[in-house]
Amino acid sequence: MVVDTIGARGDGIATRSDTGERLYIPGVLPGEHVTVRPGEPRGDGRSARLEAVDAAAPERVEPPCPHFGRCGGCALQHMAPEALALWKRDLVVQALGRRGFDAEQTSGVAATLSLPAGTRRxxxxxxxxxxxxxxxxxxxxxxxxxxxxxxxxxxxxxxxxxxxxxxxxxxxxxxxxxxxxxxxxxxxxxxxxxxxxxxxxxxxxxxxxxxxxxxxxxxxxxxxxxxxxxxxxxxxxxxxxRLGGRLVALPAGGFLQPSREGEAALVDHVLRAVEAAPPGPVADLFGGIGTFALPLHGAGRVVHLAEGAAEAVGAVSALGLDGLTAEHRDLFERPLGAKGLKRFAAVVFDPPRAGAQAQAAELAAHGPGVVVAVSCNPATFARDARLLVDGGYTMESVVPVDQFPWAAHVEVVAVFRR
Ligand SMILES: C[S@@+](CC[C@H](N)C(=O)[O-])C[C@H]1O[C@@H](n2cnc3c(N)ncnc32)[C@H](O)[C@@H]1O
Structure with a gap:
């Protein structure tokens, strides 16, 4: 059978010509002719095991890790890096497409910024x-x-x-x-x-x-x-x-961007977007220990960080910096609304995989001229982007950032203006 595409989890998807059933096959690439053994039911189809690649795609490469195929950490080591970067960009484009963004709107999604392996901290x-x-x-x-x-x-x-x-x-x-x-x-x-x-x-x-x-x-x-x-x-x-030139304590189990290089790329995009915003305070929502708040503060902005993990808020507050406040707040239950948002010249938000639906709805109604969204989930990013654009924002730039080489995983940093 022939593999049609790669699904969001990194498995190939093929359709059985006899039954029309979808098969999910790890370790394959689009266009490949493969022999598989169907296995357990999975979602709307069935998982299948690869028995042989009968005709390989030109993008197929030798997986560099001896654990590949058994280990669940990497799904796509058999795909050439350039093809992987295109595929990850396409994950973002497809997710936006499912939320009604047309080809013209998604044509501006930038090429994936791929970060090297061997950098995870x-x-x-x-x-x-x-x-x-x-x-x-x-x-x-x-x-x-x-x-x-x-x-x-x-x-x-x-x-x-x-x-x-x-x-x-x-x-x-x-x-x-x-x-x-x-x-x-x-x-x-x-x-x-x-x-x-x-x-x-x-x-x-x-x-x-x-x-x-x-x-x-x-x-x-x-x-x-x-x-x-x-x-x-x-x-x-x-x-x-060290964030924005300050040492901040990391709570046990606290969130940190997986690599210094990835963090630098995201911070760079955030700083550049906020630089173009009018003078005034900036909100860093889902701010963690200040990955964005501290560089923004270092760049001369007054910053307010809101975050659901009390220990992270405590670590930022403990710095005692003038012009940097931190608030312990559940932004799913209590997003910043009209009153909370009105003093900001720009808002950065970087939620967990579930996204920031309630906060995005408030931003759509009451947000400032510049909003920067950072996301580790294209599906919830696209949902939140839809809310912002329906609220009158223009999606000015979308950059897929790949901090997870070989995983079926991509991050996004996007700038919205109105
Ligand atoms: C992807 S991390 C980003 C953290 C930070 N911006 C960074 O880059 O290091 C998401 C953050 O959202 C926080 N979070 C999760 N659920 C939340 C909620 N309901 N309200 C506020 N913050 C929440 C997590 O504790 C985590 O710090």
Whole structure:
């Protein structure tokens, strides 16, 4: 059969000529002739396993990672980088198309800004007791099994260097029965690790954890016991990140853009868009620890950050900077409305994958002349963009940013004006 297209999760989609059923096939490319074995029902069709590529697409390349195909972390290592960049741009164009943006409006979507592999400063590894041992890796494709990772091309060298020691460490601690996470973030003052455990560790284990933190010069090692909040097991230094020239504390498990390079690209777009806005305060909504707020403040703007994670708001407030305020606010439940928005010359919003529907509706009605949307989900970005454009904004620029090489994942930074 012939593969029609690649779906949003990175699997090929083909239609069976005998039954008309859709098949979802990992590891293939559009236009390829393939032999597959149909498997379990999935959504409106059925998943299928690739048995052979009978005629390969010109974009097919040798996947660079030995775990590719089993590991669920990367779906598209078999696609040449140029084709992948086009495909990711198309994800954004298609999402906008589904929300009624016509070809003329989407023709301005820029080429994907692709960031190199080997730059990630944070990774969440899956950990699990498996086959009589303990494994650290990534979830296998469409499965709860964990593929043990010997190597991974995505993290920076410093992050990759922690993989083997962490794998050895988790063999000595009580893991959650159903598995859990080990999240590692490299901050500017050292690594911050949050480890899921299934039970309170005994004294000896606690000592081993503290010794591990010292041996690997971690800034902090926190434990999340039975899904509770992270509590420090070794707090050697405050994990801090430099944003807009200021060091800000990263709360355990707090959000940080996955790579410095990705962060710089997003910040650059945000700064340039806001520079063209009239003088006046700027709102950074879903602002985290100030990835945009601090550079905006550094560029001379008065900034108000609103964010749902109290610890992140606390970290920004603790800086005590004149002209930078931070508010703990649930922007799904209580978006800034007419009164809250009226003092701003520009608004930046960067919501989680669910998007910012309620806030976008308020912006559409009461927003300032410049709105910058940053998004990690083309579907909810397109929904929110529709609200803004229906409210009278022009979608001036849309740039897909690829911080996740080889994953079926793309971010967007877009500027709206009126
Ligand atoms: C994609 S992150 C962006 C953070 C920040 N702009 C950055 O680039 O580092 C989304 C942020 O939205 C926050 N968030 C999630 N749900 C929220 C809500 N309902 N109200 C306000 N903030 C929320 C998260 O805590 C997170 O900091």
């Amino acid at each position: 944070r990774a969440t590894f899956a950990i699990k007791g498996q086959g009589g041992g303990a494994v650290l890796g990534f979830n296998a494709r469409a499965s709860h099994a964990v593929v043990p990772i010997e190597t991974c091309l995505l993290p920076s060298d410093a992050l990759r260097a922690l993989v083997a020691p962490l794998r050895d460490l988790i063999r000595t601690v009580p893991l959650p029965r159903k598995g859990g996470d080990c999240a590692v973030t490299l901050t500017d003052t050292g690594a911050d690790v949050v480890l899921d455990l299934g039970a309170e560790p005994d004294l000896e284990t606690r000592e081993r954890l503290a010794a591990f933190a010292a041996a690997h010069d971690l800034a902090r090692l926190s434990l999340r016991i039975d899904g509770g909040p992270p509590e420090p097991a070794a707090a050697r230094r405050l994990p801090e990140v």
